[in-house]
Amino acid sequence: MKSSSEFYHALNIQTDLCIGCSHCMRACPTEALRVRNGKAELINNRCIDCGECYRVCPTHAISIEQDDFSQIFNYKVRIALIPSVLYGQFSSSFSQNDVHRALITIGFTDVWPVEDSVDYLVTKINEYTKNASHKPVISSFCPAIVRLIQVKFPSLVDNIALIRPPIDLTASYVKSKYIEEGNHNSDIGIFYVTPCAAKIVAVRRPEGDDSSDVTGIINMDFIYNKILKVLSNGNNDKNGEPDSKPSLGLRSSSWALTKGEAASIHGKALAIDGIWNVIEFLEMVENEELTGVDYLELRACDESCAGGILAPGNRFLTAENMLRDANSKVVWSIDQSMSRIKDYQKRVEDIANLKPLKPRSMLKLDEDMVRAMGKMERVNRLMCYLPGIDCGVCGAPSCVALAEDIVQGNGALSQCVFLQKIMENNKLNPEHSFRIMKKIWGENRFKKDCDKPIK
Template identity: 50%
Template sequence: MSDQQFYHALKVDKDLCYGCTHCMNVCPTDAIRIRDGVASIRKNWCVDCGECMKACPVDAFYVEQDDFEKIFNYKHRVAILPSVFIGQFSKHIKECDIIDVLKGLGFTHVVPAEATVDVINESMLEGLKSDRDKPMISAFCPSIVRLIQVRFPGLVNNIIPVKPPIDSTALYYRELLQEEGKSFDEIGVFYVTPCASKIATVKSPVGDEMSNVDGVINMDFLYNKVYHVLKTRSETTDVCQETVPYLSPKGLNWSLTDGEASHMAGRCLAIDEIHNVISFLEKVENDEIINVDFLELRACDESCAGGVLLTENRFLTVERLKNRADRIASSGKYVLNISDSHKQLIRDNIDVGSIEPRSMMVLDEDMGIALKKMERVRRMMCYLPGIDCGACGAPSCESLAKDIVRKESHLSNCVFVQRMMEKTKKLDPQHSIRIIEKTWGKDRLEKDCKKKGAKNESF
C-alpha cells in the first residue's frame, strides 16, 4: 500500500471550532477526532467529501484554495468552467454575459470543463468491455475514488482508470493554445471547483504525479464576484467576445446524477450522496449486488450541483441545466469540433495510473499481528458501553477501541469507564478531570453563557 499522504483541502479554524462533534458524527471515514476541544482531521483518512463542512454550525471548516491573484502569474489565463457554475444563474442571464464578466475579472479564455466528455465516454465504454471486475465504477468523483481506497480497498480494481473531464479538458485546451503559438510557460489553466475533493485531486492526483491544471478557484468566491458585477450592470452582451463551444446535452448533464450512467452500456446505476454510496458499496463488497455492469457514484447529493462550494440551491441548479440541455437538444445548435488529432491526444493521456488500496481498517501490515490487534479490539469492546456517545472524542466505541490498540488513546478516555474506575478507587478524580480536559479543553466544564444555545449566545 502507498505510504504517500493524501493532500486534503478541508481545514479547521481552531479559533471558531468549539468541539461540538457534529462533524465527527457525519464523517464517512471516521477521520475526525476531538482533541483539546477542537476537531482534528486525520490526513490519510479524509476524502474531502465536505460532510464536515456542511454539518458545522459555526463554519469552522474552510477550504484551502489558491489565491485568485495567482492567475496573473500567466499571460494566458484559462478558466475551466463546470456546467454547474452556469446552472446557478437564472435563465434570464445569458451565458455570454457570465463569460464576459469572467474575462473582465482577468481570464483570457473560458472553456467548459465537460468539453471532452464524448472522448471520455468512448474510452469508458471501451473499458467496460475489458475483463476488469464488475461492476465497474466511474473515476469521476475524487471523493469516491479515495473512499474506495480507504474504506473499500478490495474494490479498487473495479474503478475504470479513465481520467475525469477536468484533466482531459485542461490538456486539450493547453494544446490548442500552444498550436496558436502561445508558450507553454505563459499558459495558466485554472479549474473553478464546486467542491473540496477536486482541489485535492489537482494538488495530489490519484494515480498520477501531477495534474494538467495549474490552480483551483473556489466556485463560491467566483460566483459571488460574477453575480455582484451582473447585478450592478445595466447593459448585456449580445454576442460573446470569443466563440465558446456550446456543450452538448450530454456535456451539460455529465456532472449531474445519471449524467454518466445514462450513456453507458448494460445495467447501470447512479447513486449520489456519500452515505448512500457507502451503504451500496457494502452490498457490492458482500456480493449482494449482482448483474450490474457500471456504477456512477457521486459523493454529493445531486452530484456536483450539491457541491459544498455552490451558492445556489442544488435542485434549482439541476432544473436549470436540464432545461438548458433540453433547449439545446431541440435546437441542435451545439458545436464542439475536437479534431481527430486532438481526440487521439486525449486518448493517449486518458488513463489514470495505478490506484492503490490504502485501507484505514488495517491495524497492521502483518496479517498475523493485525489479527491479534483485532482480537484486542474485541476484548476492549467488552469494557466499553457501546452507546457511541462521542464523549471520548472518537465517533464510536469501536473507533475508540481501535485508537487504543493503535496506542492513540486510552480506555480511561471513556467517561463511563472513568466513573467505574473512580468508584473502585482505580482512578483519582483529579486525574479523571485532566483526561476530560485533554479531550475537551481546560475551560470546557466552566460556566459559559456565551456558548451556542446558552443565554448570551455569541456564535
Template identity: 35%
Template sequence: MSYTHSVTLDWEKCIGCTDCIKRCPTEAIRVRNSKAEIMNDRCIDCGNCIRVCSSHAKKATTDPIEMMADYKYKVAIPAPTLYTQFKKLRNPNIILTALKKMGFDEVFEVALGADVVTEYSKLLVQEKKVQLPMISSACPAIVHLVQMRFPTLIPNIMPVISPKEAIARYARNHLVKKGIPSDDIGIFFISPCGAKVTDTRDPEVFDTSMVNGVFSMKEIYLYLVPIIRELGEDEVEVLQMGSANGIGWAAIGGESTASEVYNRVAVDGIENVINILERMENNKLDVEFVEALACVNGCLGGPLTVENSFVATNRMLKIRKYLQFKGKTRDLNILDSSVSLDWDRQLSNKQVMKLDEDMFKALEKMERMEALYETLPQIDCGSCGSPTCRSFAEDVVMEHARIEDCIFMLREQVRKMAEDMVKLAEKLPPSIRTKGKGGEDE
C-alpha cells in the first residue's frame, strides 16, 4: 500500500475519547476498541487531530535525524518557518550557519524556492494558462482536501511544484554540476508539518521527490538552540539567498503579497478554508487567487513548530523589517532554467466519499442510510465512535459498524426486550393461574 498520511497514533496514550473524530474535516477517524483509528484513504494530513488531542496521542511521523549518516554530502533545506522559532533572532544567516555547524555541508533555503515559484506562478497567470480563481498548491493538505471533497475545483489548483520541491531540484542540479555524485547527496527538508512528509514520500504530481528525508522542526530546534547560544558574531556566514517575500510565504497572506495579487483571498485554518471552497464551488467567489493554508496563521501554525503561531507571526514581521535594512544575501546563483517547475501529471480525483462504484448500488445505499439516519437520535454524541449520526448511518450501511453500536438504539432494544420479558413473565402456566390473571382468556 502506498504511503498516505503522516499521522500516527500512540496506542498507550489514546483514551478513545471523541476529541479528534469531531474535528476531522474529512471524517477520517473512528474510535474502535477504545482507540482512534484513522481511515488511511481519507486522511489529508491537516494536523487538526494532532492539535486537538488532549492526551497527546497523535503525532506526525518524520524521518530520524540519524538518516543524515546515510549520505556523504548533507544538504539542509529549511522551511522559512524555522526562522521565527527563536527568541530575539532576526538574522536568518545565524540559523543557517547553525545548521552547518550541526553537520550539514550545505544549506539552501526553501524561501528561495518560494521566490522562484512566485515568479513562475505570475507567468502562468499572465499567459492565461490557468483557470481563475487559482488556488495555491503550496499546502499539501489543501491539495488533498480539494482532491477528496472538492474535485470540481481540481482544475483551479496552481499547476506548479512546491517551493520545497523546487529548491531541492535546484540544489541537486547545482551540486551534481559541481561534480558531487547524486547518490552521495542527501537533501533534508526541515518541516513545520506532517503533510509535507507525505508530499515527499508519495508525491501527487510527479514520481520521485528530490528530497531524501524530512526532519521535524521541533527536533532540529533542540539541536540548534545550544549551537546558536555558543555562536560568535564573527562566525556567522552569509548563506541567505531567499528574499523577504520568499520567507514571508510561511505566514498566511505571504504568498499573495509576494505574487502581488490584489484581488485575492488568503484563508487559514481548515474549517475556514472549507467555507471558502464551498463558496467557490457555488461560483460565488469573485477573486483571482485563493491562498489557502490548513493551519491557523499558515505554516507558522504547523503541528511540528515550537513557538505559538501568533508570536511567530510577530517575529516574521520583525525579520522582514530587519531584512529590509540589514539583510545580507549570498552571492551564488543555483537557479537553472533547465529545471522544470511543472507537474508531470494531473491531480487525481480521489472520491473516497463515494458509497459504491456502481451508482445504482450507491443510490440504494444512500436510501438505506437516510432511512436509518431518521431513526437515530441526531445529536452527534460520538459514543458510537463515528463523528456524527449521519456518518454512523454511513458506517452501518458500509458494514463498518452495527446498529447496536449506537447506545440510544441499544437502549431502545433493551427497553423493548424488558417489556417483552415483563409480558412473558405475566404469562403463567394454566396449572397455577387463577381465573383472570396471567391467562389468555381474560
C-alpha cells in the first residue's frame, strides 16, 4: 500500500513489455526511474506524470489509465467536457459542431468546452498577479509543472497562482447549472477528455483542493477514434447538440496553446513550453536571474496541450488548426463578456481559489534535518569516487542519483563499472561483478539476441 504522502500516478509500467532499455530513465526530468532486474522501476515521489517516458519507450511498455467508456451510461445527464485541443485534431472539413454532434451520437447528452471559463479566469489571474507578494507568479494551468516545482524547485511553490484551472472551474459551473435546472447531483456525470496523463492525476488527486467535480476521464486518442468513425461513416446525428453552447472567443480558443495565457496578462508575461526549457527558466527564477517579469506561463509539452502525449495529431498542425478556428471567431461584445463573467462569479467564486501547495522536494534525503545533512555529506563524499560521466550503466540516470540511492539504502558503489575495476584489486572478483550487472540489467541482457528492438 502506498503512503498517503506519495503521489498518485496515471502512468504505469507494464513489466511484461519492458526490456530495460533505459530510454525512459534518461528522458525523465526528475530522475524518477531506475533500471533494476532488467526492468524500469518508478520512484513515486519523484514522478510528475509529464509523459516524457511514454514518448520515448520503444516497446510501448508505459500505459496511461482511463475510465471505462461504458460508465458514462450510469448517468442520466452525460456531459463531455472537451478541451479546444480536441477540435484541432480534425481537418477543416469537419466543424466544431460536427464534433459536438458526433459526441452526442456516441452517447453523451451534452457537450461543454473546457475553456468556457477563461474570460472569468482572466479576471482572477490578473487580480491575483497584481496583489501577489511572490513574483513572477507561475501559472497553475499545467499540473505537470505544478508537480515539477513541488519536487524539483520547492522554494518556488509560493509563486504558483492559487487559482483553479479551467477544467475545475468549468466543471463546477456546469454542474451548478444542471442542478439549478432540477437535476439531482447523482444523475450528473461530467467526463473530461484529456490530452495528457498529468491532467488525469489533477482530477484524481488534485493539488490544493480536496476533490474535483469531474466524474471520469477519457483519453483523447480513444475518443478521437470514436468520433472519427462516426464522422467517416456519415452517422453523425444532425439533430444532436450543434449550437447550445456559446462559441469560444479568440482568447478562450487559444488558451491551451503556447502564449495563449500570457497574452491576457496585464504586465510582463513570458510563455515557455517544453519540460527542459521550463526547467532552465525555473533555475533562473530560483537563482534570481530573472527580473522584471510578472507572470510565467509554463507548459510541460512542446506547443503546450497541442503536444500532449494523448493528442493523436501532429502538434504543429493541431496548433495551426486551433489558431485558424480561433481567428474565425466572432468577438464577443463587452456586455456579453461581462454577463458571462458575472454568471461564473455567482456560481464558482467560492471555490475558485486553491489551498496553499506543499513542497515535496526530491532532494530531501530525510525528514530529520540532522540526518538529512549527514546523508548529504555522504553523497558528497561518494561523488569523490564516482566518475561523474552519468553513463547510466549502474541503472541510475546519473552519478549523483546513484550516490543518493546508496545513502538511502537502495544502491551500492559496486554498481558502478568504473569502481568495479578498482575494486577488483581488493575484493571484487569478475564473477561477482558479472552478478551485479545481471541484477541491474537482467539475465537475458548478456545473451546473444539478434531480434532485440533497435531504436
